[in-house]
Amino acid sequence: MNAISPMQQLGQLSGLGRSVPGLSRKQKAAVIVRLLSSEGLKLPLADLSEDSQTELAAQIADMKLVDRNTLREVVEEFCTELEAVGLAFPGGLDGALSLLDGQLSSSATNRLRRLASGSSRSDPWERITGLAAEVLLPVLEQESTEVGAVLLSKLSVAKAAELLGKLPGEKARRVAYAVSLTGNVAPETVHRIGMALAGQLDAAPPKAFDQGPVERVGAILNYSPANTREEVLKGLEEDDRLFAEQVRKAIFTFNNIPARIEPRDIPKILRAVDQAKLILALAGAKGEAEKAAEFILSNMSQRMAQSLRDEMANLGKVKEKDVEEAMGLIVAAIREMEAAGEIFLVAEDED
Numbered sequence: 001m002n003a004i005s006p007m008q009q010l011g012q013l014s015g016l017g018r019s020v021p022g023l024s025r026k027q028k029a030a031v032i033v034r035l036l037s038s039e040g041l042k043l044p045l046a047d048l049s050e051d052s053q054t055e056l057a058a059q060i061a062d063m064k065l066v067d068r069n070t071l072r073e074v075v076e077e078f079c080t081e082l083e084a085v086g087l088a089f090p091g092g093l094d095g096a097l098s099l100l101d102g103q104l105s106s107s108a109t110n111r112l113r114r115l116a117s118g119s120s121r122s123d124p125w126e127r128i129t130g131l132a133a134e135v136l137l138p139v140l141e142q143e144s145t146e147v148g149a150v151l152l153s154k155l156s157v158a159k160a161a162e163l164l165g166k167l168p169g170e171k172a173r174r175v176a177y178a179v180s181l182t183g184n185v186a187p188e189t190v191h192r193i194g195m196a197l198a199g200q201l202d203a204a205p206p207k208a209f210d211q212g213p214v215e216r217v218g219a220i221l222n223y224s225p226a227n228t229r230e231e232v233l234k235g236l237e238e239d240d241r242l243f244a245e246q247v248r249k250a251i252f253t254f255n256n257i258p259a260r261i262e263p264r265d266i267p268k269i270l271r272a273v274d275q276a277k278l279i280l281a282l283a284g285a286k287g288e289a290e291k292a293a294e295f296i297l298s299n300m301s302q303r304m305a306q307s308l309r310d311e312m313a314n315l316g317k318v319k320e321k322d323v324e325e326a327m328g329l330i331v332a333a334i335r336e337m338e339a340a341g342e343i344f345l346v347a348e349d350e351d
Helices: 006-012 025-038 050-062 068-084 092-099 106-117 124-128 133-142 145-154 157-166 169-179 187-203 213-222 226-239 241-250 254-260 263-270 275-283 288-298 302-315 320-339
Strands: none
Touching (some): 025 050, 124 145, 124 187, 133 187, 145 169, 145 187, 213 226, 213 241, 275 320, 288 302
């Protein structure tokens, strides 16, 4: 259970109105803020509503002195109220969505976000700045230079730089220059832009698949037999040459290891692969696959490489099906390590 926080208690301004005479609830909240501030604590008062922040500041400005007995009684009541509450809810649709993140259906989440974005009290930028760069890029590409400048200004430096690098050169220069002109933009204008962008993002229909068609076809062909993979790619080239080229770039096979794997990552990858399967894959490598096998052997210690070569020589004749399966396990290990961020694939050069 989540106990209510001191900031929620102050925001309600209602827990201190029982027995301390002579002080209103707002005055008691002001006493608590003054006491904690005097102890050097920086309270996150920005978490309160603007109305509560304004009322609290005005109340602190009006107050003069509070005697020790009154201070003690106010603190005791405040602590009693906090201890009496066993569960606190986040408040508002934005808080509810954060609490239930990953538990609601996509359609229900989108509907609730549209309702939340319609509230003038919600901060649309909290949601926008948390979105991935690939989600924000289409918005940045379609919106005006001025709106794009405001969007970049609200993002972290790293994410703004990532987005700027994905824009065409001329568009990137215009947006970057427009950022220099945002110094005098009113907060109300920034809020309205955020509301409009959030509405635009929430209005986008949910996707049935997490990945695009290129990635899905590439992933399927990754685990298909080599003959099947080549036949499908030849057929795709006849129907849609551009799509076929994109799929080829999305595919990662055993043959791609020399071009896509950093030599220093080979020892790390080999630790994740069963040695018997590794020997089988290396022993059965032919053609382009043989270059990949040599690349692997040349990027490990000479002693280990020689040991593997000796075992490969003693293996005798191997079945092509078993070799493809072993190569597939090595590729699967590489993909898993890439997904976990343990290694990074080298991007293929554009033609």
